[in-house]
Amino acid sequence: MIQRMQGIGMTSLRTRERMIKRLADQGITHNKVLEVMRDTPRHIFVDEALASRAYEDVALPIGYNQTISQPYIVARMTELLLKSTHHHLKKVLEIGTGCGYQTAVLAQLVDHVYSMERILPLQRKAKNYLWDLRLKNISFMYADGGAGWADYAPFDGILVSAAPADIPPAFLQQLAIGGVLVLPVGMAGRQSLQRITRISEDNYDIEQFDAVTFVPFLSGKE
Numbered sequence: 194m195i196q197r198m199q200g201i202g203m204t205s206l207r208t209r210e211r212m213i214k215r216l217a218d219q220g221i222t223h224n225k226v227l228e229v230m231r232d233t234p235r236h237i238f239v240d241e242a243l244a245s246r247a248y249e250d251v252a253l254p255i256g257y258n259q260t261i262s263q264p265y266i267v268a269r270m271t272e273l274l275l276k277s278t279h280h281h282l283k284k285v286l287e288i289g290t291g292c293g294y295q296t297a298v299l300a301q302l303v304d305h306v307y308s309m310e311r312i313l314p315l316q317r318k319a320k321n322y323l324w325d326l327r328l329k330n331i332s333f334m335y336a337d338g339g340a341g342w343a344d345y346a347p348f349d350g351i352l353v354s355a356a357p358a359d360i361p362p363a364f365l366q367q368l369a370i371g372g373v374l375v376l377p378v379g380m381a382g383r384q385s386l387q388r389i390t391r392i393s394e395d396n397y398d399i400e401q402f403d404a405v406t407f408v409p410f411l412s413g414k415e
């Protein structure tokens with residue numbers, strides 16, 4: 194793995210710096226998000242054959258019909274999650290670990306990440322990559338994330354990286370007051386990024402952002 198981390202050589206940091214510049218040009222303003230993405234080797238999360246494309250602003254296949262989200266989307270969702278609260282986020286629930294890149298970014302910005310995935314081999318890969326990066330403030334669960342993770346609720350933030358047609362009620366219930374849920378919502382081809390803030394026990398504020406294309410949120414396990 195050490196070899197793999199150096200695999201694309203001395204250009205990797207420079208390539209990441211170019212990616213950061215592009216993200217800033219695209220409107221990402223949260224400095225800590227940009228810093229963490231500059232310091233996180235994205236190429237180790239994709240197959241070696243795709244490593245040279247890891248810093249382009251595209252989604253790439255990670256197997257099992259899934260994709261690693263494009264850097265802009267990772268930055269945007271992370272920024273939306275962090276920006277709305279003035280205080281530091283302690284517990285964050287992530288649905289859709291995938292290859293673990295978004296998990297790695299989150300783990301460097303919040304106290305603890307609880308990450309759920311329904312495809313076991315993907316979860317295994319992600320665990321290995323995150324271990325190689327020595328990120329240890331992460332708990333994993335192999336399950337359909339639709340029920341959330343009640344044992345550790347409430348969460349200060351919930352980030353979902355697959356698109357449900359409607360928001361699963363468990364996510365709203367497991368949000369702390371003042372907490373934020375960031376997710377793509379809608380049917381294929383017409384999804385939008387939304388941020389839901391729990392204002393009080395029964396009141397939620399909904400904001401709508403970019404039109405996006407995500408893989409569908411599926412039920413059950415594989």
Ligand code: SAH
Nearest residue numbers: 261262289291292295311337338355410411
């Ligand atoms: N952030 C990930 C995105 C992977 S794609 C990355 O950058 O790699 C979305 C992921 O959500 C897939 O791994 C898919 O298996 C997972 N997923 C879809 N529906 C899910 C559900 N109900 N529960 C848990 N994970 C789910």
